[in-house]
Amino acid sequence: MKIAVLIPCYNEEQTIGKVISDFQRELPEADIYVYDNNSKDRTSEVASQHGAIVRKETRQGKGHVVRSMFREIDADIYVMVDGDDTYPAEFVHRLIEPIKNKEANMVIGDRLSNGTYFQENKRPFHNFGNNLVKGLINFLYKSDIKDIMTGYRAFDKWFVKSMPVMSPGFEIETEMSIHALDKKFLIKEVPIDYRDRPEGSESKLNTFSDGWKVLKMIFTLFKDYKPFLFFSLWALLFFILGLAAGIPVIVEFAKTSFITRIPSAILAVGLMIFALLSFACGLILDTVAAAHRKQYELELNQIYKQMRREENDYIS
Known part of the structure; x- marks a missing residue:
């Protein structure tokens, strides 16, 4: 060798x-x-x-x-x-x-x-x-x-x-x-x-x-x-922050049928949208990464076949 x-x-x-x-x-x-x-x-x-x-x-x-x-x-x-x-x-x-x-x-x-x-x-x-x-x-x-x-x-x-x-x-x-x-x-x-x-x-x-x-x-x-795990973690973070900002608004609305915490409501909606977008990005990019792994395996097979041909040529 x-x-x-x-x-x-x-x-x-x-x-x-x-x-x-x-x-x-x-x-x-x-x-x-x-x-x-x-x-x-x-x-x-x-x-x-x-x-x-x-x-x-x-x-x-x-x-x-x-x-x-x-x-x-x-x-x-x-x-x-x-x-x-x-x-x-x-x-x-x-x-x-x-x-x-x-x-x-x-x-x-x-x-x-x-x-x-x-x-x-x-x-x-x-x-x-x-x-x-x-x-x-x-x-x-x-x-x-x-x-x-x-x-x-x-x-x-x-x-x-x-x-x-x-x-x-x-x-x-x-x-x-x-x-x-x-x-x-x-x-x-x-x-x-x-x-x-x-x-x-x-x-x-x-x-x-x-x-x-x-x-x-x-x-x-x-x-x-690992895009699904990566963006899922971000989605979870935004979801938790969205809940923290939104729960007081929901509680207030349930008690009074009015919303006075307008900035908190807007922030909660924005954070939930970020959470949804992050999760969607993770799903899409995970599909792309899976396709890339399949392509990489095919390329590995080609490299392996080429190596075997070179070994056989050397032996012969």
């Missing part, structure tokens, strides 16, 4: 050489790709010196890098890892084993289960953000994924070539997790160790701005993937 190690990079001169060397030691047969995302240091030069295949991605953001990687690279197994030396290369065999055995389409390197992430990561808001995002997604999809936002993953070709990458930046890990859950890909988690960045290496993440982007991504994907 052809294995490709994908390393998106931005200003990782200090660590990229070690990351490449570690994966060359663990997977000597793999092709290692480093995509330089407008680095201002010697990341590309160091990567080339260590034998990696270096390519450029001029659109800033990890999502843009992953989109280009998935489009341009052909392999049977893909391993994606950050270039900051926080993910030990020795765990890569555990990640690719379920892909080789066709037990999973995406394998997640779970940093959280064995506790090393909480010991090594000195940013408490990151831990809070991870737990918040994990809780929201597991609640929405009734799943039990332990680590939604890890950057250490393995994929098969079927997942990579059918993944529509829409995120421009750091939200890409969340998008991949939600996409896999929604489209019912086989997911497996493998506990891994995590180590913080070496001294002198600076994180590119901003706790609050990147956290907001991730939450906005969850909000958007929730609307796109």
Whole structure:
């Protein structure tokens, strides 16, 4: 099987050489790709010196890098890892084993289960953000994924070539997790160790701005993937507010046959109309989403048939 190690990079001169060397030691047969995302240091030069295949991605953001990687690279197994030396290369065999055995389409390197992430990561808001995002997604999809936002993953070709990458930046890990859950890909988690960045290496993440982007991504994907539930919740909210505004008006009318709370009556009617419109939008968009899922399944079948033809041609 052809294995490709994908390393998106931005200003990782200090660590990229070690990351490449570690994966060359663990997977000597793999092709290692480093995509330089407008680095201002010697990341590309160091990567080339260590034998990696270096390519450029001029659109800033990890999502843009992953989109280009998935489009341009052909392999049977893909391993994606950050270039900051926080993910030990020795765990890569555990990640690719379920892909080789066709037990999973995406394998997640779970940093959280064995506790090393909480010991090594000195940013408490990151831990809070991870737990918040994990809780929201597991609640929405009734799943039990332990680590939604890890950057250490393995994929098969079927997942990579059918993944529509829409995120421009750091939200890409969340998008991949939600996409896999929604489209019912086989997911497996493998506990891994995590180590913080070496001294002198600076994180590119901003706790609050990147956290907001991730939450906005969850909000958007929730609307796109589960529109009936999304708009039903809004309809319920408007309905409750409409009742709160309208019940005093109804009680007054029942007692006196007059309405003096004209503004409250108008507000209640408006809120009930919003509730009805939200519910109707949910029904319509749920039908559209169901049709999209059917079309996506047909496209997956075509991708699978193409992959099987390529395998048969290779064998023959």
